[in-house]
Amino acid sequence: MKRVIIGLSGGVDSSVAAYLLQEQGYEVIGLFMKNWHDDSVTISNECPWLDDSNDAMLVAEKLGIPFQTVDLSEQYKERIVDYMFQEYEKGRTPNPDVLCNREIKFDVFMDIALGLGADYVATGHYCRKGTIEKDGEEVYQLLAGVDSNKDQSYFLCQLSQEQLAKSLFPIGELTKPQVREIATKLDLVTAEKKDSQGLCFIGKVKLPDFLQQQLKPKEGVIVEVPKEQPIFNEEIPEFQSEEEKLEFLSRKLDYKVDYGKVVGKHPGAHYFTKGQRKGLGVGGTVEPLFVIDTDVDENVIYTGQGKTHPGLLKKALFVSNEELHWIRKDLALKTDETMEVMARIRYRQPLQTATLHKVDSGLYVEFEEFQSAITEGQFVAWYLKDELVGSGVIS
Structure with a gap:
């Protein structure tokens, strides 16, 4: 029997994944990852990871599989949280979920699992793994989940061949309703549980609240740039090469405060991201305002009216x-x-x-x-x- 260690998150997807692996004849062990317990960051009075680890334990008991918790909060802080703050300070917007898979679930966690004699690590992601042979070598494919509504292949876009070789995605062939149906039939405590929202590591917190506790607020201005601003109607130059054209198409526009009018104030440009609409607190415009750029050095947010604003x-x-x-x-x-x-x-x-x-x-x-x-x-x-x-x- 091959041994599989599954990351049991306390959600319905990983619960059903564990059951399906049992059905396929694997020896299954459940491991819950605790990724956060920094009390200096008061997030909410709720302690979501406690509820989740409890649910994961109840599922393991019900399925009759061994279960334990691993504390990865130190690696998590180093590799995900610190990185996120550095990126936000630079005015970039990182994706913690993609990083969490690359750095934690399929790296730190995988090492622990292999150390416990596992042949594979499994998760409750909606995606599939394919294997083809090419030039006499086995090549692993990351395929979209069958449920196009829930396909999570994007979150695994940074995995390597080595990581895929050791991974299993048992629910990739199923749709979410089918997964819930199996959980209901098995009478699992997670059958009706809502999908987790918020950050992949700290449960129910909203990102801006979390950032505000780490990055100091710094008041700045919100500038609205009109669609007619000449910067959007630059004449397209003659290109000497395809690369020159691509460089032009992908260029970052350089906004200045006098390109528009000041319409409000904000608590810090590093809390905002391109395309954001909520949280600006500016009313009275014909169409809603969207963030078209943030300048963290000058602490200015540039906005434009409407979804089709050329700045977006x-x-x-x-x-x-x-x-x-x-x-x-x-x-x-x-x-x-x-x-x-x-x-x-x-x-x-x-x-x-x-x-x-x-x-x-x-x-x-x-x-x-x-x-x-x-x-x-x-x-x-x-x-x-x-x-x-x-x-x-x-x-």
């Missing part, structure tokens, strides 16, 4: 070589090569038609349609049919 729209983005990642290394592009793909710049975004262009310094992703709020620090992931083959941090 871009057709291309750039990923530097240091932040470029291929799950399928065998498909990695060489300089001057291109690839037609489907791509997304955030979880749950419908896939968009795009072309990858490899250049010396990195990779451009050029979209067929304008994309809204391409945000530095977030991940772009690209697919061939339903296989996620690579990703990178938007720079």
Whole structure:
């Protein structure tokens, strides 16, 4: 019997995943990851991880599998929380869920599991793993989950071949309603439990509240930039090369306070992110205001009216070589090569038609349609049919 250690989170997905592994004849052990217990950050009076670890233990008892808790809060703080604050201070917007999978679940946690004699690590993600043979070698594929509403392959876009080799995703072939149905039949305590919201590590907290406890507030101005501002109507220059064109399409506009009018105040530019609409506290505009850029050095937030404001729209983005990642290394592009793909710049975004262009310094992703709020620090992931083959941090 192969031994599988499953990350039991206290949610319905991992509970059912554990049951399915048992049904497939694996020896299953449940491990709950405790990722946060810093009382200096008062988050809420609730202690979500206690409830979750309790639920995970009840599920393990019901299924008759061994269970224990591992405390990864130290590694979590170092690799995720500190990194998040550094990114926010730079005016970028990191994705803690993608990082949590790369750095914690499929690295620190996987090492612990393999140390306990596990052949595989399993999670309750809605995605699938494929295996193909290429040049006599086994190559692992990360495939979208069958339930297109819940597909979570994007969150695993930074995994490596080594990590995939040791991973199992038992619920990838199922839809969420099917998973709930199985949990109900088994009378699991998690059957009706709501999906967790908030940060992947501290439960019910909202990100701005968490940031405010770590990054000091600093009052600044909110500037509204009109659609007619000449910066949006730059004449398109003659390009000497494809790379010059891509550089132009993906460029970051340089806003100045006198490009618009001051319409309000904010508590700190580093709390805001591109495309954000809530929390600005400015009323009286014809269309809602959206953040089109933040300047953390000058502590200014630039906004524009409406979803189609030109400050929100871009057709291309750039990923530097240091932040470029291929799950399928065998498909990695060489300089001057291109690839037609489907791509997304955030979880749950419908896939968009795009072309990858490899250049010396990195990779451009050029979209067929304008994309809204391409945000530095977030991940772009690209697919061939339903296989996620690579990703990178938007720079």
